[in-house]
Every structure is written in C-alpha cells, then in structure tokens.
Amino acid sequence: MPHRWADFITPSTLQLSPLLEVLLEPISCAQQMASLQLGLQEVLVNAVRHGNGNDPGKCLRVRRIVTPRWWVFQVQDEGCGVPADARCGALPQEPDALCGRGLFLIHSCFDDVRWSARGNRVQVALRRQ
Template sequence: MGDDNNWLWSYVETIPSDTGEGQRLIKELLTQLELAQWASHDSFGIHLAAEEAIVNAIKHGNKQDPNKSVHVDMRVSKQEVMIHITDEGPGFDPQAVPDPTLDENLDVPSGRGVMLIKAYMTDVQYNEQGNSVRMTKTRSN
C-alpha cells in the first residue's frame, strides 16, 4: 500500500494514558467514517478494533502510567482505513497470547482484543517489540 491513497482525513496525536482521551479519538474516527460513507457493519468492526488497540495500549502497554503516552495515527479514505497505535510499554508477543476460543481459556480475559482486531481488520501487523500495531481495513462491497 503506497501513499497514493486519497486520504480524506488523517489524524496524528499523542495522547496521555487516559481512556477518556482514547474515547474522544474514537468518536472522531466514527464521525469521519460516517462522512466517508462507510457501511455500518464496517464502521462497527473498525470501532471495536480501534477501541481495543487504544485501550490495550493505555491499560496493558503503559499500565495507565500518566507519564507515558500513546501515539495514534488514523487515516480514512473512501476505500481504506489505517490505524496505527504505539505505546511506551515493553511490548508483547501477539503469538503468545492465549486463544480465547479454546475451552481452557474461556475464563482468561486476555487475548480477546487481539482476536477481535484480527477478525475485523483486513491486515494487522505488530512491530518487533510488540508495542505498536498497524491495522488496515479495506472497504467491503
């Protein structure tokens, strides 16, 4: 994916480790998806994935440390949405997260976010350290 995408909206901000700030960004993202006329089922998935990624960055990555922040880069075009979230935590190994659909993990709270993100987004990539996730969604017809 090159930068030839005609982004209608791009937004870059570094927010404090505060879920309220995360919610504010997600609200803005949803407004932009609506303006770009994304279908509600796509918007729903993007909303869930963005929320999981931002909340995970704040709670798990930065452990809600007020001195740490989360870098958010979001872009919306008619065909694609790109969301890139980076926290200041030590990172994690997405491969090592327990599969929440297995019986023995049904009571384990972790892993659902990672699975949700993969389920709803077209492409999901974590950096080597595991403290940054870049996800894209291509509009379904």
C-alpha cells in the same frame, strides 16, 4: 481521493470516547463504523492497560490513514511490546482466561493486523466498502 493522514498524541487513560469520535469522524458506512469502533476500542484499551500499564504520564500515538481502499490506524504505546508469539488472533483455550480475547476481537474486526518488530506499535486496517 488522495491519501490523507492525521496524527494524534493523547495521555494514556481509559477516557477513550472523545478520541474514538475523532478517529472515526470520516467514516460514513454504518456497518464499517461498528467494526472499526469495536476493534479500535480494543486496540486502545490494550495499549493503555497492557502497553502503558495504566500510567497517565505515558502517551499513546495514533495515526489515521485514509486511502481510497483502506481505513488504516497505527497505535503506539510506550511499553515493552507484545511478544511475537503472543500476537495471534486465536481465542484462549480456557474460557475463564484473563487475557487473549482482545487480540481475537482485533483480528476479527480488521482485514489486516501488523506489528512493529518491538511489538509496541500495531497497525490495523479495514478494506473500505
């Protein structure tokens, strides 16, 4: 199978179910579907809430890339970006911390997580089974 990609631009809202359905449409493996759905939901929610500040006037850009070995998703928001020192996938030290669990989930759901230099675009990838 050759590489296939699709680009999506959507308003920045938390109405993410229709977008998730479209993004996950080519996935048939149930186990990978669950991981991808959880991880992508977290990536998209973070982009809407933290990146675009819940501003529906801003957009999310999403690219889905399907290769013979990988499911790859790039999500870009219009925000300032995640600082380099805050991109780790560790759980926060305090159990009642208001943030940090999302990045832990993202790192747990994907085999590869990469950030743009600015930090407002993340690429997540899961090796296909």
